[in-house]
Amino acid sequence: MRKKSDKISNAVIRRLPRYRRYLYELKKKDVEKISSKDFSAMIGYTASQIRQDLNNFGEFGQQGYGYNVEYLYDEISAILGLDHEYKMVLIGAGNLGQAISKYVTHMQQGFNIVAAFEVKKELIGKSVEGIPIYDYENLVDYVEKHAVDIGIICVNTGNAQEVADRLCFAGIGGIWNFALVDLEVPKYVALESVQMADSLHSLAYHMTDRREEWEAVRNQLRNDDLISKEKETSEKEETAQEKSE
Numbered sequence: 001m002r003k004k005s006d007k008i009s010n011a012v013i014r015r016l017p018r019y020r021r022y023l024y025e026l027k028k029k030d031v032e033k034i035s036s037k038d039f040s041a042m043i044g045y046t047a048s049q050i051r052q053d054l055n056n057f058g059e060f061g062q063q064g065y066g067y068n069v070e071y072l073y074d075e076i077s078a079i080l081g082l083d084h085e086y087k088m089v090l091i092g093a094g095n096l097g098q099a100i101s102k103y104v105t106h107m108q109q110g111f112n113i114v115a116a117f118e119v120k121k122e123l124i125g126k127s128v129e130g131i132p133i134y135d136y137e138n139l140v141d142y143v144e145k146h147a148v149d150i151g152i153i154c155v156n157t158g159n160a161q162e163v164a165d166r167l168c169f170a171g172i173g174g175i176w177n178f179a180l181v182d183l184e185v186p187k188y189v190a191l192e193s194v195q196m197a198d199s200l201h202s203l204a205y206h207m208t209d210r211r212e213e214w215e216a217v218r219n220q221l222r223n224d225d226l227i228s229k230e231k232e233t234s235e236k237e238e239t240a241q242e243k244s245e
Contacts, residue, residue: 012053016076018043019050023073035066082110088176089143090116090131091163092154096178098128100154105129113152115142139163143170150174157181 022043026034036047043050054060057079060072077083088104090097093116104111116133118124124135134142142148151167153160153175160179167175167189174190177183185191207214 008056012056015045015053016080019053020073020076020080020082023069023076026069027073031069033066033068039067085110085112086149087146088113088150088152089139089148090128090152090154091136091139091167093118093120093123093128093133094154097152097154100152100178101129101131104152105131111150114146114148117142140166140170143167143172148172150176153177153179153183155179 022039034042036050039050040047045053054072057075060067060075074083088111090101090113093101097116101113101116104113113129113131116128116131117136117139118133119136123133126133143151148170149172151163151172151174153163153167155163157180160177160181161183164175164177164183164185168185172189174192175183175185177191177193178196180195180197182193183191
């Protein structure tokens with residue numbers, strides 16, 4: 001296992017959940033072991049890349065044997081910190097906050113939203129996915145009293161930093177930020193910002209990069225569909241003519 005002082009690149013860290021997800025699927029199929037070559041073919045990374053990524057954290061494979069699926073799944077889960085549960089609070093119970101709370105609630109992977117906070121009077125006192133919605137003014141007291149681990153920020157850009165400051169003051173360990181702004185937090189607080197617009201823009205770039213190819217395929221599909229419909233129409237006309245004779 002790695003030491004705390006070891007520096008692991010974000011690129012490696014972001015690949016670990018993918019490894020874990022595929023290992024989980026192998027576990028469900030009762031697969032006991034898998035070679036780096038077969039794992040590579042399944043996941044889409046090179047065998048060398050997989051070995052390099054995992055070697056950052058220890059020796060998990062055996063020469064001539066490969067990887068023990070269950071053991072590697074458990075080890076990656078521990079590396080990611082998924083071997084225990086996290087208490088979470090949601091700040092902002094509007095449309096985005098409700099969607100995020102529904103996703104987390106149904107994910108059932110040790111992340112538990114225990115409370116939501118709002119400034120809108122019409123939402124305070126209600127609930128979302130069975131999660132009570134409290135007055136935002138009570139945020140700090142609640143986080144301190146209940147030893148909350150993670151804060152989910154689903155507020156507008158102008159208020160996000162103030163929310164983050166309150167969470168940090170209350171002793172939060174991590175922030176999952178959905179506001180369209182880069183937040184400043186102390187070094188001891190982990191921050192993960194989800195910029196959905198950035199992801200959409202990246203998609204647009206990759207589509208543009210492949211435009212000629214996918215437009216050619218789309219046009220071919222349209223032509224095939226047109227030919228198929230013309231053939232079907234022709235066959236119906238022939239059948240109708242035969243009946244009339």
